Amino acid sequence: MLGNLYAEQIRRTGIPIRVLGATSGDTGAAAIHGLLGQPGVQIFILYPNGKVSPLQERQMACTGAENVFAIAIEGSFDDAQTAIKDVFGDLAFRNQYHLSAVNSINLARILAQCVYYAFGWLQLPERLRYQVNFVVPTGNFGNVLAGWLMHKMGMPVAGFRVATNRNDILYRLFSSGVYACGTVSPSCAPSMDIQIASNFERFLYFHEGCNASQVRHIMQTFRQTGNYTFPKFERDAFSASRADDADIERNIQWVFQKYGYIADPHTACGFQDLPGGGINVVLATAHPAKFPETIHKAIGKHPKHPALEALQDLPLSRHQMAPTPEAIKQFIERSS
Numbered sequence: 001m002l003g004n005l006y007a008e009q010i011r012r013t014g015i016p017i018r019v020l021g022a023t024s025g026d027t028g029a030a031a032i033h034g035l036l037g038q039p040g041v042q043i044f045i046l047y048p049n050g051k052v053s054p055l056q057e058r059q060m061a062c063t064g065a066e067n068v069f070a071i072a073i074e075g076s077f078d079d080a081q082t083a084i085k086d087v088f089g090d091l092a093f094r095n096q097y098h099l100s101a102v103n104s105i106n107l108a109r110i111l112a113q114c115v116y117y118a119f120g121w122l123q124l125p126e127r128l129r130y131q132v133n134f135v136v137p138t139g140n141f142g143n144v145l146a147g148w149l150m151h152k153m154g155m156p157v158a159g160f161r162v163a164t165n166r167n168d169i170l171y172r173l174f175s176s177g178v179y180a181c182g183t184v185s186p187s188c189a190p191s192m193d194i195q196i197a198s199n200f201e202r203f204l205y206f207h208e209g210c211n212a213s214q215v216r217h218i219m220q221t222f223r224q225t226g227n228y229t230f231p232k233f234e235r236d237a238f239s240a241s242r243a244d245d246a247d248i249e250r251n252i253q254w255v256f257q258k259y260g261y262i263a264d265p266h267t268a269c270g271f272q273d274l275p276g277g278g279i280n281v282v283l284a285t286a287h288p289a290k291f292p293e294t295i296h297k298a299i300g301k302h303p304k305h306p307a308l309e310a311l312q313d314l315p316l317s318r319h320q321m322a323p324t325p326e327a328i329k330q331f332i333e334r335s336s
Contacts, residue, residue, distance in 0.1 A: 001034075001108075001112050002031075002034055002102060002106065002108055002109055002112070003031075003034030003035045003036075003038060004034075005108065006019065006035065006038065006041060006100065007038050007039075007040075007041075010038075010039070010040040010041065015040075015098055016040040016041065016042075016098065017040065017041055017042075017098045017099070017100045018041075018042045018043075018044065018097050018098060018099050018100070018332055018336065019031075019035060019041060019042070019043045019044070019099075019100045019101065019102050020043075020044050020045075020046075020084050020087065020088070020099055020100075020101055020102070020328075021043070021044070021045050021046070021084070021101060021102040021103040021105065022045070022046045022047070022077060022080040022081040022083075022084045022103065022105070023045055023046070023047045023052075023060075023077070023080075023103060023191075024047070024048070024051075024052070024077040024139055024140070024190060024191045024192070024193060024194055025047070025052040025053065025056040025190050025191035025286075026056060026191050026266075026285065026286050026290075027103045027104070027191075028045040028047055028056075028059075028060050028070075028103070029056065029059035029060050031043065031045060031102040031103055032045055032059075032060055032063060032065075032068055032070075033059075033063075034102070035067070035068075035102070036063060036065050036067075036068065037065055037067065038067070041067055042067050042069065042335065042336070043067060043068055043069065043102070044069045044071060044328070044331070044332060044335075045060055045068075045069070045070055045071065045102075046071045046073050046080035046083070046084060046323070046328070047060065047070070047071070047072060047073070047077070047080065048072075048073060048075060048076050048077050048079070048080060048193075049072035049073060049074055049075075049320060050072075051076065051077075051186055051190055051193060052190050052191070053190060053290050053291055055289070055290045055292075055308050055311065056190075056191075056290055057070075057072075057316070057318070058308075058311040058312070058314065058316070059308075059311065060318075061316045061317050061318040062311050062314035062315070062316060062317070063317075064314070064317070068317075069319060069331075069335060070317065070318045070319070071318070071319050071320075071321060071328075071331070072318050072319070072320045072321075073320075073321060073322065073323040074320070074321075074322055074323065075323045076184040076193065076194075076195075077139075077184070077193060077194050078184060078194060078195050078196045079323040080323055081105070081140075081196070081198055082196070082323070083323045083324060083325050083328055084101075084105065084328070085105075085198075086325040087099070087325045087328050087329060088101065090325065090329070093329055097332055097333075097336060103140075103142075104140050104141075104142025104143075104145075104198070104199050105198060107202075109142070110142055110145055110146045110149070110199065110202075111146070111149075112146075113142070113143055113146035113147075114146045114147070114149055114150040114153070116146070116283075117134060117146065117147040117150040117151075117155065118150055118155060120134070120281055121155055121157070124279060124281075128278075128279050129156065129157075130156050130157070130158065131158050131277070131278035131279050132157050132158055132278060132279045132280075132281055133157070133158050133159050133160070133161055133239075133275045133278055133279065133280050133281070134147050134157065134159075134160050134161070134281050134283065135160075135161040135163055135241075135270040135271075135274065135275075135280050135281065135282045135283065136160060136161065136162065136163060136270065136283045137163045137189070137192060137266040137267060137269045137270050137283065137285050138162045138163055138164055138170060138192065138197075139164075139167075139191055139192035139193070139194040139197065140194055140197050140198060140199055141162075141170065141197035141198070141199035141200045141202075141203065142199045143283065144160055144162055144238075145199045145202060145203055147160050148160055148203065148236070148237065148238070151237060152206075157237065158237075158275075158278045159237045159238065159239055159275070160237050160238050160239075161238075161239050161240065161241060161270070161274075161275060161280075162174060162238055162239070162240040162241070163240070163241050163243065163269040163270040163272060164192065164240065164241065164242050164243070164269065165187045165189040165192045165193070165242070165243055165244070165245075165248070165265075165266075165269050166185050166187050166242070166243075166244045166245065167182070167184055167185055167187065167192060167193050167194060167195055168242040169181060169182065169195050169196075169197070170197060170200070170240060171240040171241065171242040173233070173240075174233075174235055174238055174239060174240035175240060177229065177230045177232075177233035178227060178228075178229050178230075179218075179222060179227060179228045179229075179230070180226065180227035180228075181195050181196060181222070181226045181227065182195060183195075187244075187245055187248075187265075188245045188248055188249075188265045188291070188294045189243075189248060189265040189266045189268075189269055191266055191285070191286070192266055192269065201215060201219060204218060204219075207233075207234060207236070239275065241269075241272045241273045242272065243268070243269040243272035247268075247269075247272050248265050248268045248269060248294070248298075249268075249294070249297060249298045250298075251263065251268035251269070251271040251272060252265070252268045252294070252295065252298035252299060253298050253299055254271065255268065255271055256298075256299045256301075262288045262295060262299070262301060262303050263284065263288065264284070264285065264286045264287065264288040264290065264291055264295075265291050265294050266285040266286055267282065267283075267284040267285050267286070270282040270283065287303070287305050287308070288303040289303045289304050289305040289308050290308065319331065
């Protein structure tokens with residue numbers, strides 16, 4: 001949808017754009033394919049080098065499209081996202097190169113995701129709709145924020161479960177009211193290997209009574225000290241869970257044995273400590289074929305997908321660089 005909106009914008013204005021995004025794995029490929037071959041668009045997607053699955057990387061770096069630039073940065077997703085924000089913060093550069101954003105840094109994508117929740121909610125028998133818990137594997141907080149926004153727009157639910165992996169900053173926050181950053185720990189669910197969830201700032205804006213000054217104070221304190229303790233943290237409709245790699249493997253096994261469904265490692269986080277009572281709707285995030293080693297270790301299966309298999313023999317086209325605003329801006333200048 002966002003790709004089509006950008007295409008219409010370019011058609012109306014005649015102004016080409018450069019689209020920037022950071023990804024921890026899956027959403028980068030989605031963004032790229034939404035803009036693939038679009039006239040007047042160059043797309044630059046940053047991802048942490050060596051910290052996404054090989055097939056996730058191939059989805060981004062094997063398109064063969066001249067308008068796609070897959071950029072492997074040294075560091076974590078948080079480093080990539082911070083650098084992207086700093087580039088957008090340079091207003092002169094942003095205006096000169098007509099920069100736009102993709103992935104959940106762009107609110108348009110969050111709003112589009114609201115529809116998924118309404119669709120899922122309407123599939124339930126009417127008598128059960130008020131009892132539903134949406135369980136959302138969570139890294140950057142965008143998907144679950146979309147559900148919460150839908151709830152605030154009038155969709156009644158029992159709650160939202162923030163399912164994290166071992167990088168559990170959000171689990172610790174919802175459990176204790178302390179927002180404390182740790183070191184990113186690589187896991188078998190790499191798209192959730194995030195410590196600083198940018199969309200959490202959007203939730204904070206509402207949590208703090210739409211007080212932008214207070215949100216700035218909280219985030220400045222967090223960036224300077226690595227933590228912030230909320231005097232009174234209202235969980236609203238949220239709860240949280242945490243799954244380490246061993247939990248993920250067990251959950252893949254359990255889901256396959258019970259339902260015959262092969263869950264990818266991120267989706268498997270959603271099955272950890274499911275809320276009791278009511279109805280749980282677990283949001284699936286990716287095809288299991290992207291994570292063959294983890295799936296084989298868990299259940300001895302080798303899931304495949306034709307589109308992913310077709311990528312195996314294609315040449316990689318990627319660019320490696322430091323996760324600094326200066327390096328990214330220089331690359332955009334050279335590529336324009």
